[in-house]
Amino acid sequence: MSLIFKRALATAKSVVPPVKTVDVLIIGGGPAGLTLGASLKNSSITKDLKIELVEGFNLDPVKKFYDETPEHFTNRVVSLTPQTINFLEKTGSWKFIKQDRIQPYDSIVVTEGLSDAKIEFDHHSMATMVENVNIQSSLYQRIKELEQESELKSEDFGLNLRDNTRVEQITKDETNQWPVVHLSTGEQIKTRLLVGADGFNSPVRKFSGIESRGWFYNRFGVVATLKLEFPVFKYAGWQRFLPTGPIALLPLPDDNATLVWSQTVENSEMLTKIDSEIFINLINAAFVLEDVDMQFYYKQLNKGETEGLIEDIQWRINHATQKYSDEQLEENFPLKVVSIEENSRARFPLKLSHADSYVSERIALVGDAAHTTHPLAGQGLNMGQMDVQSLVGAIEKGMQRGLDIGNPLVLEPYWADRYPENHLLLGVVDKLHKLYSIRSEPIVALRSFGLKAVNSMSLLKDFMIGKVSGK
Amino acid sequence: MLSRHIPNVTQVSTTISKRTFIISTLATLTNSQYFKNIQLADEIEDIHNKLPFPQMDEFIQQAREPLHEDRKFPDGRIKLNSLEQSSIFLISGISALLNPANGTHINNFGEVSSFEFVLKNLRDQMLQTSTGRSILRERPLMNNETLDPEWLKTLPENSLGFQYLKFTEDGDSRAPVKLIQDEELAYVFLRYRQTHDIVHILTKSKIDLAGELPVKAFEFGNTGLPMTGLACFAWFKLSDKRKARINMFDSFLNGLQSKPFIGVKWEDFMEWDVEDVRKELGVIPQN
Numbered sequence: 001m002s003l004i005f006k007r008a009l010a011t012a013k014s015v016v017p018p019v020k021t022v023d024v025l026i027i028g029g030g031p032a033g034l035t036l037g038a039s040l041k042n043s044s045i046t047k048d049l050k051i052e053l054v055e056g057f058n059l060d061p062v063k064k065f066y067d068e069t070p071e072h073f074t075n076r077v078v079s080l081t082p083q084t085i086n087f088l089e090k091t092g093s094w095k096f097i098k099q100d101r102i103q104p105y106d107s108i109v110v111t112e113g114l115s116d117a118k119i120e121f122d123h124h125s126m127a128t129m130v131e132n133v134n135i136q137s138s139l140y141q142r143i144k145e146l147e148q149e150s151e152l153k154s155e156d157f158g159l160n161l162r163d164n165t166r167v168e169q170i171t172k173d174e175t176n177q178w179p180v181v182h183l184s185t186g187e188q189i190k191t192r193l194l195v196g197a198d199g200f201n202s203p204v205r206k207f208s209g210i211e212s213r214g215w216f217y218n219r220f221g222v223v224a225t226l227k228l229e230f231p232v233f234k235y236a237g238w239q240r241f242l243p244t245g246p247i248a249l250l251p252l253p254d255d256n257a258t259l260v261w262s263q264t265v266e267n268s269e270m271l272t273k274i275d276s277e278i279f280i281n282l283i284n285a286a287f288v289l290e291d292v293d294m295q296f297y298y299k300q301l302n303k304g305e306t307e308g309l310i311e312d313i314q315w316r317i318n319h320a321t322q323k324y325s326d327e328q329l330e331e332n333f334p335l336k337v338v339s340i341e342e343n344s345r346a347r348f349p350l351k352l353s354h355a356d357s358y359v360s361e362r363i364a365l366v367g368d369a370a371h372t373t374h375p376l377a378g379q380g381l382n383m384g385q386m387d388v389q390s391l392v393g394a395i396e397k398g399m400q401r402g403l404d405i406g407n408p409l410v411l412e413p414y415w416a417d418r419y420p421e422n423h424l425l426l427g428v429v430d431k432l433h434k435l436y437s438i439r440s441e442p443i444v445a446l447r448s449f450g451l452k453a454v455n456s457m458s459l460l461k462d463f464m465i466g467k468v469s470g471k
Numbered sequence: 472m473l474s475r476h477i478p479n480v481t482q483v484s485t486t487i488s489k490r491t492f493i494i495s496t497l498a499t500l501t502n503s504q505y506f507k508n509i510q511l512a513d514e515i516e517d518i519h520n521k522l523p524f525p526q527m528d529e530f531i532q533q534a535r536e537p538l539h540e541d542r543k544f545p546d547g548r549i550k551l552n553s554l555e556q557s558s559i560f561l562i563s564g565i566s567a568l569l570n571p572a573n574g575t576h577i578n579n580f581g582e583v584s585s586f587e588f589v590l591k592n593l594r595d596q597m598l599q600t601s602t603g604r605s606i607l608r609e610r611p612l613m614n615n616e617t618l619d620p621e622w623l624k625t626l627p628e629n630s631l632g633f634q635y636l637k638f639t640e641d642g643d644s645r646a647p648v649k650l651i652q653d654e655e656l657a658y659v660f661l662r663y664r665q666t667h668d669i670v671h672i673l674t675k676s677k678i679d680l681a682g683e684l685p686v687k688a689f690e691f692g693n694t695g696l697p698m699t700g701l702a703c704f705a706w707f708k709l710s711d712k713r714k715a716r717i718n719m720f721d722s723f724l725n726g727l728q729s730k731p732f733i734g735v736k737w738e739d740f741m742e743w744d745v746e747d748v749r750k751e752l753g754v755i756p757q758n
Contacts, residue, residue, distance in 0.1 A: 290595075292595040292598045292599060293598060295599070296598060296599060296600075296604070300601075312604060312608075315608055319655065
């Protein structure tokens with residue numbers, strides 16, 4: 001009997017792989033996770049930390065992007081503020097950005113679907129459109145460069161990147177209570193500090209027991225990569241608040257553009273499925289026509305009736321624009337969309353969420369794991385980058401003071417720094433979404449008056465640009 | 472009614488002098504309105520042209536001359552500024568009250584009192600259905616060319632087409648729209664005007680005052696045009712006996728619950744039996 005028992009123990013022992021121990025384990029190889037890895041290695045204070053980065057998906061497109069840049073633009077594009085770019089420059093990754101695939105723009109024109117109110121923000125290079133994969137690739141290249149500069153063997157460099165690896169389970173070490181992450185490869189990693197950069201459904205946040213609060217907007221964001229009728233002369237972002245949700249057309253180099261269209265659940269599904277010719281016409285219509293026209297088109301398309309729809313759209317667009325001169329057209333409407341990149345249409349649910357805390361014992365959350373927002377202000381990724389900047393600062397300070405970097409004493413300044421700012425931005429974006437979902441005429445009149453009033457106050461506008469772009 | 476007014480020459484001349492008085496009062500009032508407008512700096516030159524006083528002179532002068540071509544839209548509508556619109560609103564409104572038999576005043580008042588938001592509302596009703604949109608797009612006119620009387624004559628007696636022919640034989644009450652500034656909204660109003668005879672047929676109302684009043688109440692419920700609502704006040708001028716016979720509120724409700732007439736393609740209903748048309752649109756005939 002005792003012999004059998006011993007035998008069983010021996011088998012069990014031989015199956016359990018050795019537990020690797022690291023200083024920082026980052027879950028998630030998105031922009032936030034990669035930026036954290038790169039900037040920790042870039043800092044003279046934290047560069048000796050042993051870091052492990054785990055990503056569930058395949059990072060090959062990211063790794064190959066720099067040398068084998070694809071011809072077409074991808075559909076996940078974000079607007080980076082000067083503040084974020086500044087941070088990426090400090091991290092040393094910005095020089096690896098493919099400059100011919102990014103597009104700075106100097107103004108954003110915001111209109112609405114229920115009145116003729118309009119506001120225009122002008123500021124030289126107020127933001128820059130960059131593909132997500134371009135950011136990731138630049139960070140990956142920077143990590144590779146840092147590894148070469150360190151002249152260490154890759155296993156001694158202390159930043160190990162593994163993709164195609166999922167987190168199966170997170171437990172606590174029995175002796176010192178450090179988090180132990182069980183990977184889909186069967187390996188286990190014990191870490192001094194576990195960072196969740198693992199998105200909205202963050203396993204790290206669930207393990208930590210930090211509650212996240214918020215709501216779904218009952219809207220989806222539809223994205224697509226588009227071609228305009230000719231290359232833009234003046235690069236500008238266009239956004240129109242329709243009662244169903246804002247539509248934004250943002251510039252990419254030459255005649256390319258990217259679309260983010262918030263829509264009801266039903267309409268968003270329809271938009272990803274309809275014939276691309278109708279889709280293009282509908283985008284052009286959305287920037288010009290009135291709500292009653294759009295509602296008619298949605299109704300017809302949801303019923304599957306497409307006959308004569310394109311002619312109808314073009315008739316209404318011509319009718320609505322014929323009273324404008326060419327100059328006025330240029331001022332008030334974006335260039336016409338003429339085609340769409342194949343298979344670039346996709347949709348994702350929009351929600352607001354904010355974690356009660358970003359830190360707990362040996363845990364930190366950054367980016368979408370801590371907060372998600374409606375894309376109408378283009379702030380989601382920028383908020384995550386600022387989180388990383390702040391977290392790196394907190395870890396540097398902790399190390400200089402000789403503290404354990406997993407200690408809440410080290411991490412809490414990061415939360416204290418970022419939470420109020422993120423909360424304010426989430427709140428403002430949430431209220432904007434709600435304000436512009438209202439159809440009631442007195443409210444429309446009030447908000448249009450407000451928008452026009454703000455538009456005439458250039459000092460206030462400069463202040464707002466400053467707030468959003470971080471200048 | 473006509474005979475009471477036309478021979479009275481002195482009265483006509485006093486109304487004319489009164490009109491100029493109204494215009495100058497209006498000019499002062501509107502003047503104060505104009506200065507409230509904030510204009511962009513680069514439009515300063517335009518402001519000079521937009522000052523009401525030089526324009527007033529021009530307006531008065533032009534009122535006495537035939538209209539110059541550039542005061543007209545290509546389709547014959549007259550270009551009006553807001554001052555002119557409000558003058559016509561007051562003058563034609565008062566004249567229509569004093570002299571209800573004069574069709575010009577009533578027509579003019581109907582047009583200038585159909586404010587943009589009212590007509591936009593009607594147009595939006597049309598834009599909500601495929602039929603309505605096709606009417607707006609093709610802009611069919613209901614006249615002798617499009618609805619051939621020879622063809623209407625061949626239709627059965629109970630058909631909408633035949634009834635329509637009977638109604639329009641006496642005379643053409645469908646004057647062109649002259650004072651509405653937006654061309655699409657002008658068509659919407661014209662379409663409303665051309666629908667008027669059909670309302671008579673469907674509600675079984677005659678063209679005397681006792682028949683016209685319920686039609687106006689019906690139209691007010693159906694279209695919400697201010698002029699039709701104001702016209703309903705003529706009910707108070709009726710004798711008690713007639714008041715008791717005409718139920719304006721029922722007609723109003725009838726118009727309210729029927730399908731919006733503005734989006735109906737009457738051309739397609741001409742061969743239908745009138746009863747079927749009523750059922751289709753939810754109209755309850757009066758009397």
